[in-house]
Amino acid sequence: MSTTSAPASGTTPAPEPARSAPIKAIKLRHPWRIVFAVILILLLAAFxxxxxxxxxxxWPYVLKYIFDRRISAAALVxxxxxxxxxIAGILLGLVLAVMRLSPNPVVKYIAxxxxxxxxxxxxxxxxxxxxLAAVxxxxxxxxVPWTHIGVTxxxxxxxxxxLIAVIGLSLNEAAYMAEIVRAGLLSVDKGQEEAAIALGMSWGLTMRRIVIPQSMRVIIPPTGNEVISMLKTTSLVAAIPLTTDLYGVARDISAVTFTPVPLLIVASAWYLLVTSVLMIGQYYLERRFSRGVGEQRPMPAANPGAITEAVQTMKAKNEGASHG
Known part of the structure; x- marks a missing residue:
């Protein structure tokens, strides 16, 4: 049995809304953009x-030393x-970040x-x-200071x-990782931590399940950049002096063969290779920890008063349009 009621006698059915014609979009032309791209391609080809x-x-020396065993072993170092x-810098940076957020002023200022x-x-x-630390x-x-009670x-x-190179690089990196981790932890809304504590979750469980997973979306991109930067910073270990790294070995070979430019190209090629692999890993890590967010930018924390004022203004405009 149909429940649809027939239109009342003497009434005309409402006319169907007219369908609007499809919009024909015309793509904007950018001739100067094409000209600029062509110029860049020609300059690159000329170079x-x-x-x-x-x-x-x-180039013959580049092909000779690009897969040299000494170069590949140095790349591994x-x-x-x-x-x-x-690894050491991230662990120490995490400790320093927690110290920076500590309510204890002594711990905070030491960090x-x-x-x-x-x-x-x-x-x-x-x-x-x-x-020079060994000296x-x-x-x-x-x-105990000023006594003989203790151990030497x-x-x-x-x-x-x-070992000295690892210590020096990690101590320097920890200072930057501390700020990265601290920024990531502060990016998580405080209300979520309070809600987790209200549900009976411990501080450690709250950090593992609530705060850290959300902060990783902020921590991962700059950490990936720091890894790539650390790869290139290892070329400075010649200051220790450690000469078994990639740049040190390439420099030693060039000093014997009197071919500095080809060996610089070889070292740069290996740096680019490892950097490319690290960038691929960074991409997948970012995609893993940004699930549910997508490519949209997060909305900034706005002033609640400004939001209320904007809503009231929109309501007033809508009421004025309806009365008009």
């Missing part, structure tokens, strides 16, 4: 053609320096002084200092140049 013809680049320094020193001095100067600290006394530690391990 490549000129570089391939110049003997100073030494550079990768080890990058990974170990970043601030650390960041002030290591961010305010060049990393090359810091590496030179750590290279400054031959022995280290741990115990031999600091001979500081003569290991690879």
């Amino acid at each position: 490549i053609a000129d570089a391939l013809q110049r003997e100073a680049y030494g 550079t990768l080890e320096l990058t990974v170990l320094s970043m 601030w002084v650390y960041l002030w020193i290591f961010r305010g001095t060049p990393v090359y100067v810091q590496l030179v200092f750590w290279g 400054i600290y031959k022995n280290l006394f741990l115990g 530690v031999d600091m001979g391990f500081l003569q290991n140049l690879f």
Whole structure:
């Protein structure tokens, strides 16, 4: 049995709304954009053609040393320096970030002084200092000051140049990672942490399940940039001096063969290769931790009073249009 009621007698059915004609979009023309792109392509092609013809680049030497065992072994050392320094820098940076957010003023200002020193001095100067650490600290006394109660530690391990390079790079990186982690933790709304605590979640569980997963979306991109920057910063370990890294080995080979430009090209090619792999890993990490967000930018925290005023203004306009 149909429940649709028939129109009342004497009434005419409402006319169907007229369908609007489809809009024909006309694409804007940008002739100067095309001209600029063509000029850039021609300049790039001219540079490549000129570089391939110049003997100073030494392309035969580039092909000879690009897969040399000494170069590939040095690239592995550079990768080890990058990974170990970043792991230590991230862990220490996490501790410093928590110290910066601590309500204890002594802990907070100690972390601030650390960041002030290591961010305010060049990393090359810091590496030179750590290279001299074995001369400054031959022995280290741990115990009660101004007494003989304690133990003396031999600091001979500081003569290991690879270990000194990792220590110097990680201590410098920790100062930057601390600010990255702190910015990520502060990006999570405080109300979510309070709601989790109200539900009976502990502080550790709240950090693992609520705060850290959301803050990773902010932490991952700059951390990926720091990893790539660390890869290139390893070339400064010559200040220690450690010469088994990629740049150090390429420089030593060029000093013997008197071909500095080809060996610089070889080192740059290996740096670009490793950087490309790291960028791919960064892309997938960002996509993993940005699920549910998409490509839209998060709305900035606006003033509630301004939002209320804007809503009231829109309502007044709508009421005026309806009365008119």
